[in-house]
Amino acid sequence: MIVSKTNYKIANAHLTSRLKQTLVAILSVTFGISMYIFMNSFMTGVNDTQTGLAFSTLAHIRIYNDIPKDNTNLFKNKVDDETLVKVRNPKIIQYTEGIKNSEKILNMLDTIPEISGITPQLNINVFFRNGATKVNGMLSGIDVVHEDQLFGTAQYVIEGNWIDLDRRSDGILLGSGLAKKLSLRLNDNVIVTTEEGITKNYKVIGIVETTLASVDNTRAYIRIGFARQLISKNIGYVTDIQINVKDYNNTAALSEQIRQMTPYKVEPWQEANGQLEAANKLRNIIAIAVSLTILIVAGFGIYNIMNMTVNEKIREIAILKAMGFDGKDIIQIFLTQSIIIGILGGIAGIVFGYLVSVVVNHIPFKIASLETLPITYRSSDYVMAFVFGLITTFIAGYLPAKKASQVDPVEIIRG
Amino acid sequence: MEQLALSVKELNKYFHEPQTFHVLKDISFEIKKGEFLALTGKSGSGKSTLLYILSTMDTAYEGTLTINGSKLTGKAQNELAAFRNEHIGFVFQFHYLLPEFSALDNVMLPALKLGKKPVEEIREKALENLKLLGIENQAMKPANKLSGGQQQLVAIARALINEPTIIMGDEPTGNLDSKNTRIVFDIFRELAKERGQTIIAVTHDDDFASNCDRILELMDGKLIHQ
Numbered sequence: 245m246i247v248s249k250t251n252y253k254i255a256n257a258h259l260t261s262r263l264k265q266t267l268v269a270i271l272s273v274t275f276g277i278s279m280y281i282f283m284n285s286f287m288t289g290v291n292d293t294q295t296g297l298a299f300s301t302l303a304h305i306r307i308y309n310d311i312p313k314d315n316t317n318l319f320k321n322k323v324d325d326e327t328l329v330k331v332r333n334p335k336i337i338q339y340t341e342g343i344k345n346s347e348k349i350l351n352m353l354d355t356i357p358e359i360s361g362i363t364p365q366l367n368i369n370v371f372f373r374n375g376a377t378k379v380n381g382m383l384s385g386i387d388v389v390h391e392d393q394l395f396g397t398a399q400y401v402i403e404g405n406w407i408d409l410d411r412r413s414d415g416i417l418l419g420s421g422l423a424k425k426l427s428l429r430l431n432d433n434v435i436v437t438t439e440e441g442i443t444k445n446y447k448v449i450g451i452v453e454t455t456l457a458s459v460d461n462t463r464a465y466i467r468i469g470f471a472r473q474l475i476s477k478n479i480g481y482v483t484d485i486q487i488n489v490k491d492y493n494n495t496a497a498l499s500e501q502i503r504q505m506t507p508y509k510v511e512p513w514q515e516a517n518g519q520l521e522a523a524n525k526l527r528n529i530i531a532i533a534v535s536l537t538i539l540i541v542a543g544f545g546i547y548n549i550m551n552m553t554v555n556e557k558i559r560e561i562a563i564l565k566a567m568g569f570d571g572k573d574i575i576q577i578f579l580t581q582s583i584i585i586g587i588l589g590g591i592a593g594i595v596f597g598y599l600v601s602v603v604v605n606h607i608p609f610k611i612a613s614l615e616t617l618p619i620t621y622r623s624s625d626y627v628m629a630f631v632f633g634l635i636t637t638f639i640a641g642y643l644p645a646k647k648a649s650q651v652d653p654v655e656i657i658r659g
Numbered sequence: 660m661e662q663l664a665l666s667v668k669e670l671n672k673y674f675h676e677p678q679t680f681h682v683l684k685d686i687s688f689e690i691k692k693g694e695f696l697a698l699t700g701k702s703g704s705g706k707s708t709l710l711y712i713l714s715t716m717d718t719a720y721e722g723t724l725t726i727n728g729s730k731l732t733g734k735a736q737n738e739l740a741a742f743r744n745e746h747i748g749f750v751f752q753f754h755y756l757l758p759e760f761s762a763l764d765n766v767m768l769p770a771l772k773l774g775k776k777p778v779e780e781i782r783e784k785a786l787e788n789l790k791l792l793g794i795e796n797q798a799m800k801p802a803n804k805l806s807g808g809q810q811q812l813v814a815i816a817r818a819l820i821n822e823p824t825i826i827m828g829d830e831p832t833g834n835l836d837s838k839n840t841r842i843v844f845d846i847f848r849e850l851a852k853e854r855g856q857t858i859i860a861v862t863h864d865d866d867f868a869s870n871c872d873r874i875l876e877l878m879d880g881k882l883i884h885q
């Protein structure tokens with residue numbers, strides 16, 4: 245729509261002659277747009293914190309050796325339908341535990357560009373013992389460099405040094421809860437016993453605290469090579485391969501691609517942690533519902549004010565029409581007003597929304613790993629807020645403008 | 660044969676509210692180009708109603724209206740608006756200006772809408788018109804700060820800006836003193852004679868009417884003299 249200069253001039257005169265109402269209309273848009281931005285930034289911040297926390301131990305995709313899912317029909321695809329199979333008292337015997345020859349898979353994964361990080365793990369269920377205290381837990385044999393790359397575990401080490409794992413063959417890092425249960429401190433000794441009854445003595449060279457109780461209370465880390473030694477496995481033996489991808493929302497297609505390459509179970513995080521994804525989605529829905537409601541309310545504000553303007557200016561509309569301005573001109577004149585209101589309110593809303601976000605981002609909130617309330621600044625939120633704001637003002641302005649264009653000049657001028 | 664500026668055939672108009680009322684009854688007449696014409700009649704005889712139909716603003720009538728050779732009956736609102744803008748100048752019974760704009764802007768507006776001349780030229784022409792009516796010193800005043808008579812003069816200047824074929828005035832001198840009435844009358848006279856513009860002016864002023872080329876008189880919606 246190209247607004248003629250004359251129509252723009254008239255629109256402008258209407259806006260400036262009723263400055264107070266114009267300001268109120270602009271403020272309602274400002275409020276709507278800034279709340280949209282704030283709500284979405286806040287919810288995204290919460291989501292990012294949640295997933296960030298979850299991804300401190302959880303990889304985007306995990307590959308492991310699973311027992312067959314459907315145990316009730318073990319002969320499916322092995323014999324044809326005509327053959328009658330009768331198995332009594334079936335039991336699953338897992339012949340191959342873990343993943344052997346992990347190098348092959350690791351090399352293959354290295355060629356996929358969407359993958360941002362890979363680390364092998366050897367997770368063993370063990371007992372930790374210190375004197376009479378005995379705690380059940382999980383010993384993770386890890387690749388020191390890659391593990392940190394994926395999970396940033398080094399930043400959660402509160403005592404000792406992550407990198408020391410690479411230096412000492414008898415070094416172990418304990419979760420903070422686990423250490424507490426065992427009354428262990430740095431440089432103390434801890435005895436690890438495997439399910440097979442093998443026992444080894446380790447020296448505590450660090451304490452890890454992720455704030456996730458499930459990890460802190462059960463987990464300990466050693467170097468993957470030493471873990472293999474502990475349970476007498478060959479080089480290349482791992483229980484899990486953990487993979488991070490560039491966009492963690494985009495795991496489904498990639499998982500399918502990897503599934504074609506290996507016989508092992510390939511599990512994207514959404515599958516194992518449905519509640520995480522559900523919570524994220526629910527929060528997004530709340531954010532959108534609330535912010536759209538606010539925008540619609542702002543839209544009603546503009547609608548009201550533009551309607552008042554049209555009623556107030558009805559004589560002038562009649563004069564304009566008498567002078568030869570047609571319906572389209574009148575629509576332009578009034579729509580231009582609401583669009584100007586929308587643009588000014590939109591710009592102010594973006595600035596205000598940013599300020600509110602910054603202020604909220606400084607409100608202290610010391611729970612879990614948080615220091616302040618979380619905010620994620622995404623330019624797409626700002627763009628969307630502006631676009632939605634403009635659409636709202638456009639619709640809210642169009643209806644009164646349409647009404648104005650239908651004014652019958654004779655009726656008004658006759659008096 | 661002289662060219663026709665306007666012709667009306669068998670025009671009938673009814674109002675339906677509050678009850679059906681036959682305002683204009685079987686009106687037919689023709690006006691030649693360059694004629695200066697007075698439309699008279701008692702209050703309520705239907706002069707304004709007729710003028711609104713002639714101005715193309717009112718389309719709810721029976722009969723046909725032809726201006727400048729083009730039949731306007733039955734045309735779409737937007738077409739009529741464009742036609743009005745170019746060919747008809749209108750002075751209302753009550754002076755109607757846009758209050759936010761200066762006198763000068765008000766005068767310029769129909770020409771800006773027409774968009775056939777550069778703004779500078781329109782401005783000069785508007786100033787010239789205001790000068791013609793003796794109110795060039797009010798050009799920059801907002802319209803709502805002018806006196807009733809001044810507003811009417813601005814409205815007349817505005818009606819002239821596009822040099823329309825027909826200028827219609829509903830008591831265009833109703834708010835003016837005798838001196839200004841004289842000025843306006845002389846301008847109309849001049850425009851009709853020199854430029855061949857057609858003037859139709861509703862008036863209660865017998866003096867004004869008697870000096871026109873011709874008088875149309877309405878009585879109870881009927882044309883009793885033409």
Ligand SMILES: Nc1ncnc2c1ncn2[C@@H]1O[C@H](COP(=O)(O)OP(=O)(O)OP(=O)(O)O)[C@@H](O)[C@H]1O
Binds near residue numbers: 675
């Ligand atoms: N909208 C309307 N609805 C019904 N009747 C109307 C309407 N407008 C005008 N009338 C009637 O039509 C008749 C003609 O009115 P009109 O305004 O044309 O008179 P007029 O000749 O211009 O009078 P005046 O000299 O007072 O201006 C009057 O009787 C009036 O009451």
Ligand SMILES: [Mg+2]
Binds near residue numbers: 706707708752829
């Ligand atoms: Mg009248």
